[in-house]
Amino acid sequence: MAHIGGAFDERIALTITQESGGGGATSWRVSHDIEGQDAVEDVDDTSYDWWADQMQQFSGDNVYKMPVDQHELMALVAPRALLETGNTEYYLLSNGSNYVAARATQKIYRTLGIGDRFGFYIDGNHGHCATLPAENAPIQAYVDRFLLGQSDTNTDVEVYPNPADTTDYGYPIVVADGGYAYYFPKLDYSRGTAWWGSNDPQFPDNWNTGGTLQASLSNQPTFHPDNTPGLLSQGGWGESGLAVNPGDTLQAGYQFLLGGHHPAATVSLVGGANTDITVDVSCHYGTSYSLTIPLAPQSYTIPTDADSWMPSSTPSSRVFQGTASAPSGESPCVGGHVTNAYFTSMGGPTASAGHGNPGGPGFLTSDVTDPLLVRFQVVDSTSGRGTGFGPPVAIQWHPLRSANTVNQNPIAAP
Numbered sequence: 368m369a370h371i372g373g374a375f376d377e378r379i380a381l382t383i384t385q386e387s388g389g390g391g392a393t394s395w396r397v398s399h400d401i402e403g404q405d406a407v408e409d410v411d412d413t414s415y416d417w418w419a420d421q422m423q424q425f426s427g428d429n430v431y432k433m434p435v436d437q438h439e440l441m442a443l444v445a446p447r448a449l450l451e452t453g454n455t456e457y458y459l460l461s462n463g464s465n466y467v468a469a470r471a472t473q474k475i476y477r478t479l480g481i482g483d484r485f486g487f488y489i490d491g492n493h494g495h496c497a498t499l500p501a502e503n504a505p506i507q508a509y510v511d512r513f514l515l516g517q518s519d520t521n522t523d524v525e526v527y528p529n530p531a532d533t534t535d536y537g538y539p540i541v542v543a544d545g546g547y548a549y550y551f552p553k554l555d556y557s558r559g560t561a562w563w564g565s566n567d568p569q570f571p572d573n574w575n576t577g578g579t580l581q582a583s584l585s586n587q588p589t590f591h592p593d594n595t596p597g598l599l600s601q602g603g604w605g606e607s608g609l610a611v612n613p614g615d616t617l618q619a620g621y622q623f624l625l626g627g628h629h630p631a632a633t634v635s636l637v638g639g640a641n642t643d644i645t646v647d648v649s650c651h652y653g654t655s656y657s658l659t660i661p662l663a664p665q666s667y668t669i670p671t672d673a674d675s676w677m678p679s680s681t682p683s684s685r686v687f688q689g690t691a692s693a694p695s696g697e698s699p700c701v702g703g704h705v706t707n708a709y710f711t712s713m714g715g716p717t718a719s720a721g722h723g724n725p726g727g728p729g730f731l732t733s734d735v736t737d738p739l740l741v742r743f744q745v746v747d748s749t750s751g752r753g754t755g756f757g758p759p760v761a762i763q764w765h766p767l768r769s770a771n772t773v774n775q776n777p778i779a780a781p
Contacts, residue, residue: 370451374443381513382444383506384451385496388460389413392451392487394437394471397464397559399430400581407461428645428657438471441485445476448484448513448522450506452498455491455528462489463554466527470556473525474563484513486524489551527551580729580741584708584757611648611658613699615749618687619644619660621710622676623667623730624759627737631671634739635731636688638664642712642729644689646745651702660689660745662712676742687746708754710743730762738762 370391373382384391389398389408398409405412410433411426425433441449449472453465469487476485486505493499498506505524511517528551562568611617621644625632636642644660665688667677678686693700712729732739739762746753 370437370440370444373447373449374440377447379447381448381509382450383509384449386452386454386457386460390417390437392437392441392453392468393461393464394468394559395425395433396430396436397467398461399427401463402461407459407464409461428659432655436468438468438475441468441472442475444485445479446481446484448509450486450488450509450522450524452487452502453489454493454495455489456493457495463551465489466551466554467556467559469525471560474560483521483523486522488524488526489528490526491528580710580712580760580762582710582741582743582757582760584743584745584754609705609745609747609752609754610750611646611693611700611703611705611747612749613693613695613703615693615747617646617658617660617691617693618746618748618753619646619662619689619691619708619710619743620685620687620746621662621741621743622678622680622686622756623742624676624740625669625673625732625734625737626740628672629669629734629737632669632732632734633666634669634677634733635666636662636664636712637729637731638662638712644708644710644743644745646708647706648693648700648703649706650700654700655706656694656700658691658693660691662689685744685746705745705754708743708745710741732762 369382369384370387373379373384387393389395390413393407395410398407399411402409410422410430415423422433441451451465451469453462454460455462465487466489469489473482473485473487476482486509488502488505490499490502505522505526508520508522508524512520512522621636623634625634642662644662646658646660647655648658649655669677693703730739730741740759741762742756742759744754744756
């Protein structure tokens with residue numbers, strides 16, 4: 368409510384929101400993406416005493432269809448001043464999402480040439496809505512400048528947990544069930560904003576760190592598996608892309624390649640509740656739906672120095688690890704076609720399993736030295752048509768920090 372008051376009341380010169388959680392400084396999309404289901408306040412788990420019931424249509428995977436997100440609410444405060452905080456002691460507050468949304472808001476303020484009028488301060492090791500002594504100075508600076516008119520104060524504030532910083536900001540975040548913590552210095556906060564200014568709202572890949580994956584297909588021509596040249600249309604997605612009729616069977620398959628001169632290795636997809644390929648289907652008359660193709664856990668053995676895609680690199684013997692059927696109920700999708708597809712693998716099952724569970728890597732490998740490339744495709748086996756493979760995504764092996772500082776880049780599920 369402080370954010371909303373600051374956004375819509377022009378009389379407010381300074382807005383300070385403390386540990387606002389869901390609906391405040393956290394992005395609904397990002398909370399769904401990287402947090403454990405039922406572990407933070409997201410669209411599924413917020414109190415609808417606070418929000419209009421219409422928002423519930425964006426629960427689950429539909430959160431990506433929400434027309435706005437919280438960085439835009441924060442940006443509505445501009446050109447007036449805004450300082451927001453987080454608290455890593457409370458996982459419910461979705462501090463990683465807070466950080467990503469704060470960076471997006473910071474980019475807006477800086478684009479407007481007023482970057483020193485927005486700040487964020489995400490620390491920990493204190494009670495809810497309390498502060499550490501280190502936080503007093505930036506709060507006082509905002510009050511001095513924007514309420515008392517002292518123009519010589521420094522209000523360029525961007526504090527987040529960083530083990531390289533000797534100040535105790537509450538690193539690491541410890542998940543109650545022992546899942547790994549965020550590694551803020553390597554969290555790819557620009558993933559959702561890199562396209563700004565391009566008129567091409569596509570999310571780049573390599574989201575998160577340490578074996579997690581979120582890859583996307585975009586502008587892929589359709590093909591027929593039995594046609595070696597491969598291409599039926601160069602039109603990409605849309606009406607000339609992959610058609611999906613009610614009751615069709617969709618298959619999804621992924622491949623991987625271990626680059627470099629490498630030893631024999633084992634690569635495993637953790638699978639389970641947090642690993643799937645989601646296909647967005649657009650219908651005539653303006654309706655749409657998302658179809659989820661689950662992927663089960665699976666392990667593969669890669670011989671020494673093998674330099675071909677696994678488990679199969681030939682068009683005649685494609686491997687599909689997941690299958691789902693397009694709905695054909697009372698209101699089938701007429702004239703359906705795929706608009707995008709996403710491959711998400713965000714970690715193994717834990718007590719707070721969810722689409723964006725922070726429980727560990729989605730891919731495990733015994734060789735974390737050489738790059739692991741992953742790509743995927745979707746095929747309508749009923750019509751025989753499908754997408755091409757998307758561009759390969761390099762799995763990032765940045766350090767993970769568990770609650771007890773072990774299991775960094777593990778080669779087996781915790």
